[in-house]
Amino acid sequence: MTATSAPTGRSIPRISLRDWDTRKNEIQRQIMEAAENVGFFIIKDQETPSVADIEEAFKASEAFFQLSDDVKKETPFIREQNTGWEKRAQIRPSTNLPDQKESIQLQYHRRHDQTWPHVDDQIPNFHNVVSGFMEKTQAVSLKILSCLAVGLGLEEDYFAKIHDVNSDEAMTTLRLLHYHESETREIPKGHIRAGAHTDYDVLTLLFQRTGEEGLEVCPGRECYTSFGMGDTWTPVEAKTGEIVCNIGDMLMSLSDDRLKSLFHRVRNPCADESRKARHSIAYFNQPMRSAVIQGPLKKYPPVAAKDFILDAAKRNYAQGEKERQEAIKNSKFQYPDNGQPGVILSANA
Numbered sequence: 001m002t003a004t005s006a007p008t009g010r011s012i013p014r015i016s017l018r019d020w021d022t023r024k025n026e027i028q029r030q031i032m033e034a035a036e037n038v039g040f041f042i043i044k045d046q047e048t049p050s051v052a053d054i055e056e057a058f059k060a061s062e063a064f065f066q067l068s069d070d071v072k073k074e075t076p077f078i079r080e081q082n083t084g085w086e087k088r089a090q091i092r093p094s095t096n097l098p099d100q101k102e103s104i105q106l107q108y109h110r111r112h113d114q115t116w117p118h119v120d121d122q123i124p125n126f127h128n129v130v131s132g133f134m135e136k137t138q139a140v141s142l143k144i145l146s147c148l149a150v151g152l153g154l155e156e157d158y159f160a161k162i163h164d165v166n167s168d169e170a171m172t173t174l175r176l177l178h179y180h181e182s183e184t185r186e187i188p189k190g191h192i193r194a195g196a197h198t199d200y201d202v203l204t205l206l207f208q209r210t211g212e213e214g215l216e217v218c219p220g221r222e223c224y225t226s227f228g229m230g231d232t233w234t235p236v237e238a239k240t241g242e243i244v245c246n247i248g249d250m251l252m253s254l255s256d257d258r259l260k261s262l263f264h265r266v267r268n269p270c271a272d273e274s275r276k277a278r279h280s281i282a283y284f285n286q287p288m289r290s291a292v293i294q295g296p297l298k299k300y301p302p303v304a305a306k307d308f309i310l311d312a313a314k315r316n317y318a319q320g321e322k323e324r325q326e327a328i329k330n331s332k333f334q335y336p337d338n339g340q341p342g343v344i345l346s347a348n349a
């Protein structure tokens with residue numbers, strides 16, 4: 001295991017999956033150690049998705065975001081299903097302001113319905129590329145999750161059983177993200193590309209591209225319901241081909257707070273940095289709706305995954321709509337500037 005030292009002195013471990021079959025036990029220990037002590041780690045040398053697969057998925061994503069808003073609006077965000085497109089509409093409780101990004105959320109089992117954009121006439125092979133990428137990302141997710149299951153003393157296939165992405169009950173979600181360039185349209189004062197938040201899921205896999213920096217993580221959470229944040233943000237280097245993994249609140253709860261789900265954010269470009277766009281792809285491993293979330297020590301009462309998410313949303317947005325509207329009004333931000341009514345409360349982060 002190698003580590004990239006961030007300026008703060010903290011480090012995000014890098015773990016190689018090379019020779020998985022013969023090194024499985026060693027990899028399992030490295031992943032568990034990183035999940036327990038850091039909460040974030042970087043996977044490299046996985047067989048799939050390969051660098052070429054990842055580049056192809058980013059190309060499809062970029063092409064999608066280049067479509068006109070009118071076309072993208074044909075796949076609107078649907079809150080109950082946690083699918084669809086939003087633009088500068090996701091409010092983070094940490095900022096009370098909309099993230100400066102657009103994103104589309106997709107679920108594998110819904111790939112033939114209207115919650116996916118069917119745009120192959122404009123982006124050749126979009127559907128196959130994105131659904132194929134999900135299959136490969138699902139497979140590597142289950143490898144990583146098997147390591148965490150063993151580390152927690154659970155059956156090796158414990159997470160595979162509760163993450164069946166073909167089931168009608170599936171909640172696992174792929175999110176394509178586009179942070180707009182700020183050369184021609186400045187980021188409004190006080191706003192940030194993505195405000196600090198934790199993910200609600202079990203495990204997030206995030207793909208970034210070399211040179212498109214901005215992701216930062218902050219330690220300081222001792223239990224999955226806390227809003228504890230330190231004051232030191234550590235950059236997570238962006239490198240095409242690598243997979244940033246972070247523990248979500250559900251896994252923090254499922255491990256009786258042993259594994260750490262940390263606050264993270266995407267900062268705006270610094271003064272001396274390029275103001276180009278940033279693209280990233282997140283894969284939120286979320287258990288099926290009725291899966292029971294409770295750790296081996298039973299520190300917390302059992303709760304169905306779908307209710308866990310509702311509770312997380314309630315906790316995060318406890319201050320309510322009135323304060324949110326007030327903050328938005330005071331920000332002088334043209335809100336929403338995308339023709340969509342209201343805010344979107346995403347069910348994964």
Ligand SMILES: O=C(O)CCC(=O)C(=O)O
Nearest residue numbers: 177199215266280282349
């Ligand atoms: O785009 C990124 O780097 C982070 C995205 C993220 O944290 C999220 O969507 O939950």
Ligand SMILES: [Fe+2]
Nearest residue numbers: 198199264349
């Ligand atoms: Fe996140």
